[in-house]
Amino acid sequence: DAFAPVMVVDSAGTVHAFSVERPFAEAPQDLFHRTWTPETGWSDPNNVLLAPSPFPPTILGVYIDEHDTIHLTLYVGNQDVADLYYSSSPAITAHLATSWLQPTAIVKGVGPLAIGALQGDGHGNLMAIYQSRDYGVGLYYVTSPDYGETWSEPDIVQLVYRKDVWPAALNTFVDVDGVLHAVWSFWSDRGRGEEIYYTQTELRWQDHENHWREPILLAAKEEEDYEADWPTVMQYKDELIVIYQDSFPATRFFRLSKDNGLTWSEPVHPWPHIGEYAEAVMLLDSNGDLHTVMGNRTADCCHGMWHAKWMDGYWSDLEPMILGPKSSSFDPSGPSAVITRGNYLLVAWRTDTLPEDRNGAWYTFGRLNAPELAVVPLPTSTFTPTPYFTPTPLPPTATPAPDKAFYRQFDDPNLMHANNPGMPLIWAAAPATLLIALVMLLRGVSARRRW
Numbered sequence: 001d002a003f004a005p006v007m008v009v010d011s012a013g014t015v016h017a018f019s020v021e022r023p024f025a026e027a028p029q030d031l032f033h034r035t036w037t038p039e040t041g042w043s044d045p046n047n048v049l050l051a052p053s054p055f056p057p058t059i060l061g062v063y064i065d066e067h068d069t070i071h072l073t074l075y076v077g078n079q080d081v082a083d084l085y086y087s088s089s090p091a092i093t094a095h096l097a098t099s100w101l102q103p104t105a106i107v108k109g110v111g112p113l114a115i116g117a118l119q120g121d122g123h124g125n126l127m128a129i130y131q132s133r134d135y136g137v138g139l140y141y142v143t144s145p146d147y148g149e150t151w152s153e154p155d156i157v158q159l160v161y162r163k164d165v166w167p168a169a170l171n172t173f174v175d176v177d178g179v180l181h182a183v184w185s186f187w188s189d190r191g192r193g194e195e196i197y198y199t200q201t202e203l204r205w206q207d208h209e210n211h212w213r214e215p216i217l218l219a220a221k222e223e224e225d226y227e228a229d230w231p232t233v234m235q236y237k238d239e240l241i242v243i244y245q246d247s248f249p250a251t252r253f254f255r256l257s258k259d260n261g262l263t264w265s266e267p268v269h270p271w272p273h274i275g276e277y278a279e280a281v282m283l284l285d286s287n288g289d290l291h292t293v294m295g296n297r298t299a300d301c302c303h304g305m306w307h308a309k310w311m312d313g314y315w316s317d318l319e320p321m322i323l324g325p326k327s328s329s330f331d332p333s334g335p336s337a338v339i340t341r342g343n344y345l346l347v348a349w350r351t352d353t354l355p356e357d358r359n360g361a362w363y364t365f366g367r368l369n370a371p372e373l374a375v376v377p378l379p380t381s382t383f384t385p386t387p388y389f390t391p392t393p394l395p396p397t398a399t400p401a402p403d404k405a406f407y408r409q410f411d412d413p414n415l416m417h418a419n420n421p422g423m424p425l426i427w428a429a430a431p432a433t434l435l436i437a438l439v440m441l442l443r444g445v446s447a448r449r450r451w
Contacts, residue, residue, distance in 0.1 A: 002019060002350060004361050005034070005336060006059050006061075006062045006336060007336055007337075007346070007348070008063070008070065009338050010068045010092075010378060011378065013037065013373070013375050014091070016064070017033070017042075018031060018059055019059075020057055022056075028056070030048075031047065031050075031059070032046065032047050033094055034046075038344055043095070046095045046096070048100055049097070053077060055077055055082075057075065057076045059072065059073075059074060060114065060115070060118065063118045064091060065147065066123075068092065069088055069147065070089055070090075071087075071126060071147075071148055073085065073086050073118045074087075075111070075130070079112035082111040083109070084110045084130050084142075085105050086103065086104055086148055087100050087101045088100070088101050088148050091378060092379075107140075107154055109132065110131065110140075112131070112166070113167075115131050115170050116128065116130035116131065116170060117171070119173070121174060121180075123178075124146055125145055126144040127142070127180060128141065129157065129170060131167050131168075134154055135156065136159045137166060139158050139167045139170070139184065140155065140156055141155055157182070157215075158212075165186045167186060168185055168186070168229075169185040169187075169229055170183075171183050171231055173234060178202065178203045180202075180203060181199075181200045181233050181235070182199055183218070183231035183233045183242055184197055185197075185228065185230065185231060185244075192227040192229070193227040193228045194228065195217060196229070196231045197215040197217055198218050198231075198233065201213070218242060218255060219246050225247055225248050227276075228244065228245070228246045229276070232279050237288075238258065239256055239258055240256070240260065241255075243282065243294075246267070250274060251274050251275075252269070252270065252271055253270075256268075270315040273296035274297060274298075275296055275303075277296055277332070277334065278295065278333055279294075280293065280294035281293045283338065283345070285339050285345075286343055291308070291310070291368070292308050292315070293347050294318075295352070297326070300326060302320075302324075303323070303325065303330065303331050303332065304321070305322045305347060306318040321347060329353060329359050330351060330353075332351065334352070335347055335348065339368070341372050341373045342370055342373035344366075345365060346365040347364055
């Protein structure tokens with residue numbers, strides 16, 4: 001039942017992927033780290049943090065700063081009792097459990113839903129957003145002016161003044177001027193999106209005061225709609241773009257703002273595809289061109305993961321990166337994506353099927369029609385691992401170095417229609433018997449950092 005990993009890219013072009021996994025059937029769920037490059041594919045996974053409770057951690061946010069330090073926030077607990085934890089590590093040693101700071105609970109009493117985000121401004125300021133019932137159900141935030149060493153007291157983004165409604169599906173990004181933009185939905189007690197909101201704040205956090213704009217309602221579920229949900233926000237030149245789900249059957253819309261979020265265009269329905277497949281992802285390549293990736297379907301024959309490009313005022317047609325009929329083991333949903341080196345698009349997703357049929361996280365990648373940026377190696381780390389911890393990787397995966405034949409130009413229509421559901425390589429694992437034997441052998445020298 002794996003979700004797509006949360007991914008960030010360091011200045012050397014290496015992708016760092018974080019996921020919560022159970023290494024074998026009876027083991028607790030740990031936080032795992034992997035890396036990916038076009039030349040080497042995926043590294044072996046390492047379990048770098050182990051939660052201090054019987055409840056698995058949930059990744060709320062991962063951010064990499066201008067010094068190539070990775071920061072992350074975790075929700076640890078259940079719907080009744082949970083805390084917000086923070087940790088960090090240099091990217092170059094993020095695969096080592098001993099490289100990570102001892103996780104600290106920076107907020108007590110969060111939830112009941114495990115949603116949140118973590119962002120920074122490139123100058124030492126961090127902001128963690130989360131859901132809480134502290135002063136009433138709503139979105140809250142804490143800030144750090146010193147790369148996570150100290151944190152402010154909680155403050156409010158928006159409270160919910162309605163019964164049985166919770167903020168959810170939060171999406172954020174920070175623009176080139178250091179302004180944080182945020183969109184989210186309100187979920188009902190039936191798990192359906194009721195409303196979608198947008199707001200922003202300048203990253204003036206030293207005084208720890210609330211500088212959030214009054215949230216603007218972008219969409220609301222009408223009686224005949226399935227829901228209004230899963231917003232994503234991004235900036236392209238002088239425009240803000242929000243993609244979200246609305247109507248019945250569920251389908252995608254977008255709205256534009258040309259005045260920094262003060263006013264918004266009427267909703268536009270750019271594609272005929274339907275279905276609830278969680279949020280879309282929007283990313284910029286080295287040309288400054290805007291791309292989106294999303295799960296969708298056209299009919300029973302054609303479920304998949306899709307790509308489109310912003311054409312200065314409208315979206316191109318969605319083209320499939322992976323396509324096939326829905327089955328008990330195939331229905332791509334909930335993508336995570338990054339662009340590395342300016343032109344490699346790496347996409348991961350989960351399979352939205354019955355829980356007993358879910359088969360982990362899958363991925364594919366290809367080259368965009370944009371210049372490849374030079375690789376700048378990370379500086380040599382001065383970090384020395386604590387000697388009484390011994391890193392314990394899982395057994396080697398079966399992921400080979402990628403074949404050049406798998407590289408695809410997403411802007412080439414002759415290569416876009418990949419209709420083989422088996423095209424992406426599954427994140428391979430060794431046989432269960434080998435895995436159990438290895439874990440039993442190494443229990444005494446596990447690299448997992450206990451909180």
